Amino acid sequence: MKTGPGADAVSEAARERMVGAILIDAGKLRPEDAEKILRAQKEKGLRFGEAGVRLGLLKQADIDFALSRQFGYSYLQPGERGVAQELVAAYQPFSHAVEELRALRSQLMLRWFTGEPGHKALAVVGTERGEGRSYVAANLAVVFSQLDERTLLIDADLRNPRQHSLFRLENRTGLSAWLSGRAGSEAIQAVPGLPGLSVLTAGAVPPNPQELLGRAQFPALLEQICADHDVVLLDTPAMDTAADAQMVGARARAALLVARKDHSRLPVLQALSAALSDSGAAVVGAVMNAF
Known part of the structure; x- marks a missing residue:
């Protein structure tokens, strides 16, 4: 040699x-x-x-x-695959927006994803529609997977789901079917071109989303999923739509607040933070979405 x-x-x-x-x-x-x-x-x-x-x-x-x-750092080329352009972390990994997402990832690793038992799931929550919860959750999932973390994104917004559209995935079977006993882990879909990233879409929109999320199957499902993944992120509906986000945050045991510049109202965010804390979820931080 x-x-x-x-x-x-x-x-x-x-x-x-x-x-x-x-x-x-x-x-x-x-x-x-x-x-x-x-x-x-x-x-x-x-x-x-x-x-x-x-x-x-x-x-x-x-x-x-x-x-x-x-160096094994996966991202997509424009036109390589039909995922939404909103997935800037997948298409523009060297942009300012993605640098901000990586900084957020670092903070979350210091504050929550520390390797301690029970610190694998995180709900991404907000007060109103249009604040960018789905955008933040999807792009965070991409940047975590680029760190070679086994990452799963769950669309727990059973009212207005978006993750299947962002990732251009099939949505016939998803979380709603799993919670109702009609599906299992086979509903999880790998994202082509982004190794280490999988998505559990919402599936068919049910007539009783809050009741489904309140079932005992949900914490059991999360426990099973967390055993197979390093990072589990959950997208949620807006708090002004329903109390689902509070329930998902409690199941995940932690939540990240998303606010939008010149849009979100501080008193409402403070009320959401207090409600999450009362439900037993650790509010690990807040992010101002300016994109």
Whole structure:
């Protein structure tokens, strides 16, 4: 086995060739253009990506894509799959919005997802429709999965579910069927292109959502799911629609409040926080959604 500076040079060259191979395999670079880049790289002492950009054969987005594949950091290319553009963490992982989501992920890992028993589930709650609960829950699920956490997103909004639309998933069987005894873990769907991420959609909208969520099957379901996942996020209906969110928060034992800039009202948020605390849920934080 080689060691020393020579080995470092060999290793660096191998990495550069890997970047080129990834781009060729993805159809983003022609083999003859890769050869041009390699020649320019040698002549000018540049990295593969830098040489490609200078020659006008690559864009920074191409380099980011190759590096993400090289280091096992999965995200989707625009047009690669029909998930909603709202999933910015899946499509634009280097954007400001996703940096904010990663910062939120870090805070949640420090405050709740600490590895302690019973600290795997988190309800994402808000006071009114339009505050962005589904957006935050979906994108948080993506960034947790990009950290190699086995992540499950549950759409517990059995009134106006959205997660199946965001991820373009089948919604015939989901949480409502599981809670009513008509389905089981087979209702969980993996998200193609995003390893480690699965979604349990809401399923058919039932006539009795609050009663379903209040059944003993729900905590048993969560216990089963948490045994197989590292992070379980639950989307919920708005508090002004029903008291479902409070019940889901209590079942999860923790909640994240979502507010929208210039939209949410502080007294109502404070009332929701107090109601969650009274139900036994830890309010681990609040996020201001400005997107």
